[in-house]
Amino acid sequence: MSAKTKYNIVKEQITEWITSGKVKPGEKIYSENELVKMFGVSRHTIRQAVGDLVHEGLLYREQGAGTFCSYKPDQTREQTPSLNDKSNNTVKNIGVITTYISDYIFPSIIKGIESHLTAQGYSLTLACTDNDLEKEKQCLQTMLKRNIDGLIVEPTKSSHYNPNIKYYLELEQNNIPYLMINQYYSQLMPPHIIMNDEHGGFIAAEHLIKLSHEKILGLFKNDDLQGVNRMQGFIHAFREHSLPLFPEMVITFTTEDQNINLLERLEKFFKTDSRPTAIVCYNDQLAINVLNMLRRLGLRVPEDISIVGFDDSSLAVATEVKLTSITHPKMDMGIEAAKWIISAVEKKGHPPSIVYEPELVIRNSTASFRESTK
Incomplete structure (x- = not known):
């Protein structure tokens, strides 16, 4: 039996459980381990299906x-003849x-x-x-x-x-x-x-500016408009307060490189003499990753570096250092x-x-x- 056939068997069987109502909306399906034993297939096949x-x-x-x-x-819906x-x-x-x-x-x-x-x-x-x-x-x-x-x-x-x-x-x-x-x-x-993401980026940067920070690093995702607009607000805050913003202090990233490449770039940046004193992060998830990276480098928050997140998620209060963050209505x-x-x-x-x-x-x-x- 080929891997493709096993995959199809698994997918079709789980689909049948769902469409027949054996598994109801909101109900949990079998665990990955249980499905592996049930179908006698690899974990990869289960995950793919x-x-x-x-x-x-x-x-x-x-x-x-x-x-x-x-x-x-x-069932009545499936019999509906047209849109x-x-x-x-x-x-x-x-x-x-x-x-x-x-x-x-x-x-x-x-x-x-x-x-x-x-x-x-x-x-x-x-x-x-x-x-x-x-x-x-x-x-x-x-x-x-x-x-x-x-x-x-x-x-x-x-x-x-x-x-x-x-x-x-x-x-x-x-x-x-x-x-x-x-x-x-x-x-x-x-x-x-x-959200008014541009205003969010503005008040995040302005908060740090009012705390007398000038070397503020902005980290923004550039393949969605939330990140682009938050970056615009960040830049606007420097102009509003007549502060210079150095090009190297704005770092952008994509969905694909946010987890590995971005942190590698940051780690190198923080080992140079041009280290910032504060960071505005695209969201709280990134802020937590940055916080962990700073700890590895022996830097303290907020004593050495101040951090602002975005979205005021549950992650903002999940660590010993509670994140200053921008609200999201969720x-x-x-x-x-x-x-x-x-x-x-x-x-x-x-x-x-x-x-x-x-x-x-x-x-x-x-x-x-x-x-x-x-």
């Missing part, structure tokens, strides 16, 4: 908890595509969406792109095949041209409303619920997104887009430059 089902929206992962069913079987001929007796289904499902702030956003949708009698189909455009294409194709009533999307690599625009235009052609969260594709200018954003899509699906009109204003939450990862050098 389960990973594909996650990308297709049938399953979702929760870090540290396991893998769960996200698909709600709906424009929907029975009022059918449970309406909303698709949700995010870049990630189980990591960082995304579970809170999804929980907000799910809590309101289920309370209103809607079903939910989840999928994730891993911030990969080809996977986004697959997710969109799957959603269209499932005859969804509406779609909530977190864009993939939103600062780049998106080659999947035609699928969004197909949604529009079929009168399926969609909403973008966290950012949006500028080519489409769709309804959206986002669950509230999810609830508002669910309210918006229900209003659009039920033809009650399209509410206006929402832009949340961020706030600074000060903790002990930042200190005055003069105090920290004493």
Whole structure:
């Protein structure tokens, strides 16, 4: 039996459990070890099959908890003849595509969406792109095949041209409303619920400037608009306070190099004489990685280096050093997104887009430059 055949057997069997209702929405499937023993295949085969089902929206992962069913079987829906001929007796289904499902702030956003949708009698189909455009294409194709009533999307690599625009235009052609969260594709200018990321970058940098820091390093992701806008705000703060900003003090990175290459570049930078006294990080996840790197180098936070994160996630208070961070609405954003899509699906009109204003939450990862050098 070939590896491909084993993979297909595993994937088809798990799919059958889900679509038949043997595993219900929100229920945990067997563990990886249990699936290995059950099917008599390698761990790699199990991971490949389960990973594909996650990308297709049938399953979702929760870090540290396991893998769960996200698909709600709906036999009446499968018999619906066309996109424009929907029975009022059918449970309406909303698709949700995010870049990630189980990591960082995304579970809170999804929980907000799910809590309101289920309370209103809607079903939910989840999928994730891993911030990969080809996977986004697959997710969109799957959603269209499932005859969804509406779609909530977190864009993939939103600062780049998106080659999947035609699928969004197909949604529009079929009168399926969609909403973008966290950012949006500028080519489409769709309804959206986002943060004022530029202002967030501004107040993060301004906080450190007011603490008398001048050599402030900015670390920003450049393949999504959140990072680009946060960087713009960071640069604007220096101009507003008439401070010089040296080119080497702005470092950008992509999704692909954020975990390894970026930290390697930073470590070399911190071993030079031009070491900064403070850092603004693209998000709290990166701030924690930077904090751990500084510890390895024998540098203290905030005594030697001040750090500001972004999103005020659970990670901000997960370590001994509590991060100063910029707020993100998280669950509230999810609830508002669910309210918006229900209003659009039920033809009650399209509410206006929402832009949340961020706030600074000060903790002990930042200190005055003069105090920290004493």
